[in-house]
Structures are given as C-alpha cells and as structure tokens.
Amino acid sequence: MSNTSENPNPSSSSAKITLKTSDNELFEVEEAVAMKFCTVKQYFEDEKDNDVAARGSSTVIPLPNVHSAVLARLISYCKKLPQSNAVADNHEEEETKKKERKQYGTPGDLVDLISAANYLDFKEGLEFFNQALADHIQNKSVEYVRKFFGIKGDFEPHEEEKYREEYAWAFEGVDED
Amino acid sequence: MLTSPTTVMCYLPLEIITAVLSRLPVKSLVRFQSVSKGWHTLINGQDFIKLHLHRSFKSNTDRTLIAQEQNAGIPFDFFSVSFHEDNRFGKHLEIYQPLHCSNTSTDILSCCNGLVCIYNQWGQVIAIWNPLIRKYRKLPREPIEKPLAFGYDSHTDDYKALRVVRFLNMGEERSLKLSYCWKKIEDQWPNKEWSIRSDSVFSNGALHWLVAVNGQSPENIVAFYLATEKFRVITTPLKAPTSCLTCLEVLEGQLCFIVIVDEMYNDVWLMKEYGEESSWTWIYKIEQGVVGSTFEYCKPLMCSKNNGKKIVMEECHMYRTYLIWYDIEKKTRKRVKIRKLPALFQTATCIGSLLLLDGDNVIDPTQKNNR
Structure with a gap:
C-alpha cells in the first residue's frame, strides 16, 4: 500500500524518495524533505556511491525504527519548517508558537517524535520537539x-x-x- | 550513576533527557533535582550547568531584573521583576538578600552569568549571590575598600573578584580572589597616571573600566583578562568634551560606551566585535524631551527579543527611577508599567543560571515565600 504524502504543489518536478516505515508503509516524499533527515541522507548517498540509485528512482529506504504515524507527523512538521524556526516577535506570536508546539499530539507522542527525530538525525525537529517536551514538564510535579x-x-x-x-x-x- | 531509562514511557537516551532539561527554567530544575539521585547528579554536574547557561543566553530563559531599592524600607530592600519571552514583564517580587542587616543597605556591585556581587559596607562583607535559585557564598573578609569588579573566568571555571588597592607613590596593586584567597596580580596597570572613572563591567572574559588622567575625560578603557591576568587598553569611540560625563555598560554581552551631554542627551555606542576598536558603532541618541524635561542618564538594560530595536532602560528623573522602553528607530519612549515599584532603585540583569547550586541557602527569616 502506498501512502503518498500530500504535496501542496503537485506540479513540482523535484525528485521523490520512498521511505519504508517499521509497519511497512511506504511514504513518497520530496528529496528536499527527505534530506533533512541526516540518516536518510547518509543512506541515500551511500546508495548513490554503490550506483544503485543510478539504475532507477525506485530506491526504497527502510526506516525500521520509525512508525508510519510518527513519520507522517515529522514530514508534516518538515514542510512547515521555515515558519516554525522564526523567533516570536510579540506576545501573540509567542502564544502561537506554544500552541504550535502543542499540536503535535499528546506528551507521549512527543516522546515518539523525539526518538524518531533522534534516530533520523533530524536536528531542527529534535530541537523543536525537545522544546515542546520542556514546555510540557516545566510546571509539573x-x-x-x-x-x-x-x-x-x-x-x-x-x-x-x-x-x-x-x-x-x-x-x-x-x-x- | 544515572538512572537508566528502561520503563515503558522512558526510552529516551540520556543525551535527550539532558537536552530537554537544559531548556527548563531554574525553578523547575531545582525541583527536579529530587526526581532521583541520577537526575540530581546530572543537574548538579558542571557540564550540565554550563550547557544550561549557554542555552539560557541563547533563548533568554529566566531573564530577570534584580533591583535594589535606594533609601530602602528594610527588610525587603531587593526585588525582582521577570522579563518574559514575549517582551512583557512579570510582577514585582520582594526578595530577601543574603547580606541583609537592619541598619545599612546592601549595594549591587556588578553581575554576570546570573550571579550578582553584592556588598554591605557596614559589615564590610561581599557575597556572590544567585537570586533566582536563592544561593550565595560570602567572600573572605578583608578590611579594605570594596572590590571594584567581578567576573567569570571560563578557562578555570572560576569566579573572580578584583579590587584595586592604591599605595601612595607606588602605582597600584591589584588583588584577585581565586578559590577563597586574595592574590596579587603580576601584570602592571597600563599607565600610572590613569585612574578609574567608571564602575567595572564584565564582558568577553574580561573586566573593564573607563580610565583617564585627572581632569580629563576618558578616552581609554582598561580591560583585565581573568584567564591570563593581563591588562589591555581599548580606545573609546571618541574623546568626549571634559564637561560631559561618560559611562561604561554591557548591553546583550557587548561593551557599551555612553556620553552624557549637559543633561541634554545620551549618545550611545556599542562595540560590535569585541576587542575591535573599528567596530564601535553608534546605535542611538536619547534626547531631553523624549524622556523628562531634565534627565541625566538612561542606563540600557536589555534589548527586546528578536530585532532588538527596543531597549529597556533605567531612567532616573527627579529622584525617581523608571523603567522605560525606548524605540531606537522611532525615538519614542514608553514607561514600563509594573505595580509597586519603589521610587528609587538600581538594577542588575540576571539570566537563568544554576551556578552556585552548591552554595549556601539564602534563608528568609520572615518565612515569606514570594514564588
């Protein structure tokens, strides 16, 4: 079963990379997005060196430590990236940012997202979700x-x-x- | 030994736990020390304390103004005002300071990395204090004049207080507090004719003073590097007319030179690249009329987050202190409204820091907890 990630710009001609999650779902993502994950980038470059990619664009990169539900969230975060990293300018913006950090699911989901971001070596994501978890526990007992x-x-x-x-x-x- | 994260919820490796905790305000961290022995060891470790401080500076965590009320009503002569991420100020909170004594007030000498150096003239005691975690350490008592400077040496990971002792016709001797003892500095004061003309400020691993020959206005800054214990001379961006007052401050870690012209305006320069005299940059002028009809000095305290186009200042006017926002582009001023601020006060800017976590507790005998 193929799970093509929603591309807001279907006419985009950029190359796609297929990622396979631990539950055997396939995600076709834009190369630019996939390259944010250093683990994927490394794998992709190694494959290139091995001349496998040259035979066709059908390379599937397995991610045995990442579940499809988590990967879908990470990809959706990736697409928003430029806005998310801007620093808030005023109270409203800061609140928006906090809300944004909350919208990635329950605190338990955050732990999954952090683990996946860590495994994928996705630095911006890791920083973002670490902050979200810090926000969550800050006032806890x-x-x-x-x-x-x-x-x-x-x-x-x-x-x-x-x-x-x-x-x-x-x-x-x-x-x- | 650290708690191994083995249970269902916690399969996060220690490095991630460390990264998450380093983003917390100090109050949470003081509380979370009691989560487990492992967390206690982690949070108290020098590496973590450094990482947390670095993160605090980057994200301005726990930025707080510590202010000392002048002509204070004892016992609470100090208070804190937190400065939130969204450029708003929190409530005014009374805080109990460690050198409290009933008949004299305690002065703020200087501050760096979340620590405030305070001095009580009556007891001739100096203490280094971390007001946000309520810890302090007294310095060894010496019946000499108050120390002039205080800073952090990142090479030896030590805090050093420096005082200048003058002997008639013998130039000056300098002493340094290092691990609880005062020691003489070998390096020579750059020019025997120069005397100190400003409070000391700490920036980039060095202490700084404006210096000048008597009767002249300062055109030099003497820097003293805590790591190498050497002096260096930095020239100011201009030589102000002798009728003008000059001041040295630190704004967002950068040296800041201010000329006060006849109660008419303050001209302000920043050294954008530390040690590069060519990088002195004029950043703003604040004029009479924008602030009160007469004013002497507006001490810049902090820049607004992000663009830094607004600066929080301490304005003294008619024996009252005000906190104001000054927009350096629009040249407008807005008073910061905080209830119950005292009439006259001096401030220090603190940041969330766990330094002195192993220090003595500041015990408030009135048992009044403000937080």
Missing part, C-alpha cells in the same frame, strides 16, 4: 515527571522531605497532574 519518564525515586523518604523543606519555594505553583 516531581511525581508526574517520575511517572512520565518511568523513573523510580531512589531518595530515602527523610532525604526527600528535607529537600522539599529546603527548596520549598521551588515546589510552589506546580500544575495539577
């Missing part, structure tokens, strides 16, 4: 963060109590979980 990252608190109860007393100010104004 210690308990929430432990649960979210699957970390077991390993301080003795009296150590933790002492810590909370010492830094009481840092524990104020935390969001409800």
